């Protein structure tokens with residue numbers, strides 16, 4: 001049954017049988033319906049024709065008798081008196097009736113034809129047909145009447161009233177018909193409804209059978225209507241045809257017609273058994289055909305399927321050949337579908353080959369990757385026995401290189417014996433599915449028994465029904481060593497940070513203080529506990545020293561990283577502390593933010609020294625006035641300032657007279673005192689904005705801004721007078737000192753300090769020339 005051919009053959013056979021059965025059943029049912037319709041139609045035709053025919057016969061006799069009675073118009077006496085003659089005149093009625101009779105008004109037979117002995121003189125006064133004729137004065141047809149003494153002589157009496165000339169009842173003309181006489185139903189017996197079908201006539205009033213092929217049923221009570229309900233309905237006046245059970249319990253086609261002129265029902269009954277006989281024969285023949293089809297179906301189906309599957313068989317061979325590589329494509333002659341299947345198989349095999357090659361390439365790639373990996377990679381079976389190891393595993397696990405030496409060994413053998421008991425429970429949990437994997441730091445046996453510290457990861461690999469475990473070992477001995485040395489380095493770093501003089505603050509990635517050394521605590525005015533974990537920006541406010549502009553650590557981290565920056569630190573007690581900040585940011589891999597190392601060096605002393613040097617470079621230490629360099633700088637600034645040059649400015653050169661003598665007589669110290677006193681005079685007489693300098697020795701140079709020459713001359717005269725009145729405090733009598741002063745106005749065309757100084761010098765020299773202790777403002781005409 002597993003063979004496709006057998007299944008197809010059986011399927012085809014069954015299909016054939018089912019189709020034959022189905023068509024046979026259909027044609028049987030169709031035929032049966034047609035036969036039924038035909039037989040019923042035939043029965044209806046027969047019964048209708050018979051009913052009409054008998055009805056016509058009855059009506060003809062009825063009319064004949066009526067006409068005869070109507071033609072008489074005799075009174076009762078004449079009827080009695082001339083009865084034989086009257087009846088003689090109606091002998092022509094003998095062709096239609098078995099006998100004719102004349103009754104007087106009292107119901108006595110007064111004449112009959114043919115004459116029957118003993119009939120004349122008998123009274124029918126008590127008979128229903130006579131009474132109804134007399135009472136209704138209308139023609140009547142009696143119920144069947146059985147003639148006494150002769151069972152086969154049953155009669156139907158037709159009666160018609162005889163009226164006298166006044167329309168009074170005078171007698172009755174009667175005609176009898178024997179049921180068995182040929183005049184009424186005689187030819188009915190010749191009508192055949194198949195072999196077993198029959199016609200019957202029953203009266204509705206007295207429920208007697210008056211015709212039946214079985215003579216013994218005639219004049220017997222009609223069939224029981226409870227056993228033959230269709231007949232019962234016909235007695236109620238129903239006309240029609242149907243299929244029902246006959247009185248004998250046999251199913252039959254039935255047709256009933258009620259007659260118009262007499263109270264009778266004509267029925268036709270045709271047993272189904274015979275009605276359907278033609279179709280039954282056909283059904284039997286069909287059954288034979290089905291049987292034959294069933295017998296032939298399997299061999300025919302088998303043969304047909306064998307033919308149809310021939311190309312498929314060939315396809316199988318081709319596919320096998322292709323599967324083993326003997327052929328590259330499948331070509332087959334057959335149906336279009338098979339050709340398409342062959343093409344699809346060719347494509348599938350092509351794709352399979354491509355995928356196999358790709359898989360092989362990938363496997364080679366991964367194998368090479370595994371073999372070259374510094375990670376130890378190994379696979380075990382469900383029991384933990386090694387099925388694959390890469391080179392790194394062999395090295396780390398101290399396993400032999402030859403496959404036969406490690407294949408099938410338990411992986412735990414490669415773990416250092418001291419740690420096997422620790423790892424075993426984890427392995428068992430993984431093995432029994434209680435865990436999906438595990439991670440352990442442990443030691444492997446290592447080469448020549450030197451344990452190697454490794455990170456071991458185990459994963460469960462379930463592929464269908466095959467359970468494997470994948471182990472990955474990573475040599476972490478170097479990393480651990482590096483970690484140890486890093487920790488030592490860190491300790492050293494911390495010791496250094498603690499011992500250095502500079503303030504150092506470390507922050508985490510969120511700029512929160514993670515370390516603050518003692519100098520930093522002092523500088524920022526806080527202790528380690530209150531700084532720890534808080535944002536550094538809370539304690540550090542910075543500004544550029546020159547501009548005073550505030551700057552944040554974040555900005556410095558972006559712009560001045562790892563560069564020493566001179567800044568002013570505003571301490572918590574609002575002191576400005578000069579510092580040099582070196583800010584480094586250590587970026588962690590993959591992180592947006594970094595750790596900050598903030599080194600703050602106290603810059604107060606250096607900044608103070610620098611200020612002093614700067615001051616000394618431009619000032620005279622004895623008088624605290626600007627020196628030559630300072631003066632030249634101020635004069636250069638003036639020349640470069642267009643706005644100031646647009647005003648009147650005066651440059652003055654002053655040289656003391658015979659100052660040498662002061663030194664000589666009062667000592668160098670007295671000379672110094674004089675120089676300082678003169679500086680004080682100048683500072684008193686000039687504005688703060690003016691420039692006062694000592695160029696060297698006893699020589700002074702001045703710049704009077706926004707000042708006319710005359711005004712300047714007046715000021716310098718006052719100065720000269722002050723100096724002339726000056727007496728050295730140490731030795732007031734030693735000598736007196738005076739000053740020769742030359743001044744010049746700065747001209748708009750002046751560009752070089754030297755030219756202006758030279759002009760002023762020249763006037764100063766002129767003052768000396770003219771006798772000293774004077775102010776010279778003009779040179780010749782200037």
Ligand SMILES: Nc1nc2c(ncn2[C@@H]2O[C@H](COP(=O)(O)OP(=O)(O)OP(=O)(O)O)[C@@H](O)[C@H]2O)c(=O)[nH]1
Nearest residue numbers: 656657658659660661663668669670671672697698
């Ligand atoms: N006490 C003192 N003396 C100084 C200083 N610098 C220069 N001198 C002296 O000042 C004197 C200047 O003398 P001279 O340049 O010859 O001029 P003078 O003596 O004033 O003579 P005339 O200028 O010609 O009137 C020298 O004796 C210097 O030694 C100083 O800083 N302190």
